[in-house]
Amino acid sequence: MKTVNIVLMGFGNVGRAFTRIVRDKQSLYRKRYGINVQMKSIFEQGGALFISQSSVLDAILEKKGPQLAESGHWKSGVKLEEMLKSGEPGVLVECTPSNLETGEPGLTHIMNALDSGWHVVTANKGPLVVDFRRLFRKAMKKGLAIGFSGATAAALPALDIGLHALAGTEIQGIEGILNGTSNYILTRMTEGLKYPEALREAKDKGIAESDPSLDVDGWDTAAKLLLISNATAGTEFILSDIRVEGIKNLALDFVRREKNSPRVLKLLGRLRKKEGQYMAEVVLDFLAPDHPLFGVNGANKGITFMTDTMGSVTVTGGKSDPRGAGAALIKDIINIHRQKP
């Protein structure tokens, strides 16, 4: 039995869902993978909750349980950096909000973790989008893993397909519907709603955030495409390398321009090889019924990899809510630590 110490940074929706799944399925991980997942502490701004016994988790996971800082096990002023230096290394789970410009505060957290010999599993795109190459070089030098399934498309296993299921192939192209909010809006507009109506509906259903700019302007798709492409096709894109189109305020006439054909409008993250060079873009395109992503509707996502020896492989689905992202974080922790073969 291998014990894996977990320090969680950030207790928003994803951090909370992650914690709940670990609490509920700990014995399954022991039995099936021989891995004893031990949550040691949960950090938020200003301090940390120390988990000395499982009842501490039960209390904060209760619907009306105390906020972390109100719990009796909270210590103000504790610094993540010091904890990482002093504790037995395991996995830092990074769930702070994503900042695509500075990568902070996650970037500093991840750097500190790697410096102190901790693996990292992250649901936060920012640090990797900003500093992909430096983070992976550092991790490789130290023999550490950075798992970021939860940062690319929650439970849609885009990275696992590209890195594991297609091992040995050359990625010749990628096409993905990577953002649930914009796909939901486009689907509803295809059905006849105008942009503001579709957006309002997406907000009412909890699909769109109150400020949906990153989603509808295409930057969330661009960030995910960057991560997937850099990881699986060996590119070294930064965000400004990607030409980005969004769906904001699209005219209904445009979306339904092909309403007499079966083709439907989608926002795609696309990687192509042109004269030996990879090119990445986020574009609106009409897909025909035989396109493998044609049926990916509503808040669903999907991605197609084009390869040399295996043809095209497409994966669709996977919960895109906090629970799906939490499960993706755990999946990475298991795959880092499980015994081979």
Place this chain on the structure above:
Amino acid sequence: MKTVNIVLMGFGNVGRAFTRIVRDKQSLYRKRYGINVQMKSIFEQGGALFISQSSVLDAILEKKGPQLAESGHWKSGVKLEEMLKSGEPGVLVECTPSNLETGEPGLTHIMNALDSGWHVVTANKGPLVVDFRRLFRKAMKKGLAIGFSGATAAALPALDIGLHALAGTEIQGIEGILNGTSNYILTRMTEGLKYPEALREAKDKGIAESDPSLDVDGWDTAAKLLLISNATAGTEFILSDIRVEGIKNLALDFVRREKNSPRVLKLLGRLRKKEGQYMAEVVLDFLAPDHPLFGVNGANKGITFMTDTMGSVTVTGGKSDPRGAGAALIKDIINIHRQKP
């Protein structure tokens, strides 16, 4: 650099495609994964070809190159069993024809390989369908891997999804279009062809074998479902546990019974949980347009896993020809040997 010795058993279409890809991409595997894939010998009934230098591979891969037994490097009478005992262990790649009743001759080859400390990668379903549990127990006891991506659906990464991308989840159900021949016939019948016409066309295109019984009677689907289910859901099915329906001689009227609705007829391998018990069957079912496998047409395949924490995840596509199967064998070899993290 880790050198991985390969002994290939069986030089039919898949064995040949495997050999060609290894020859062509050896330097990529070295560079990207630090793995030096070394083909040592190729066995067929009656003897083996020993690969002392790369020109031996070039000669037999040429279109008009010699058959193995005509090559100057062929040794008659050499036994696989002895070679496995005497050589530095690596990976046995098993590509002999599949026998779903006895599992032979592959079963003996795989047992011998495990006994001598070799990992196994196989495109041959027979041995695993017949003796799944015993083979995996032996492998586990010896710390060896059995990779069988190539035996479940060629380049469609069904096992990678179930075992790796969904790690930590509970598989609650599986639905798969797992046989290209019967899906091709059903697709063409949906378009108006009668069964004998559709079958003839599939044969003319090289999709159906000259004796397509295993495919059209549903047993190939059942065998793949058994392997995927036993590996990912922990079932211990044998073939007789699965209720199997086929498509042979289906009436056109039946296939097109719903021609005024958008639903289409598919042959599905299906695993369900009923009162805590898994149940497996191969059934004909009409799928609605919002079913994730609805768009899987022609010789294409696809599979959906229903899970507790990640929702439903579907993977479709992947070459189903010998090259796709060959690439799947190599993928397993890489994933057994690549460095973590």
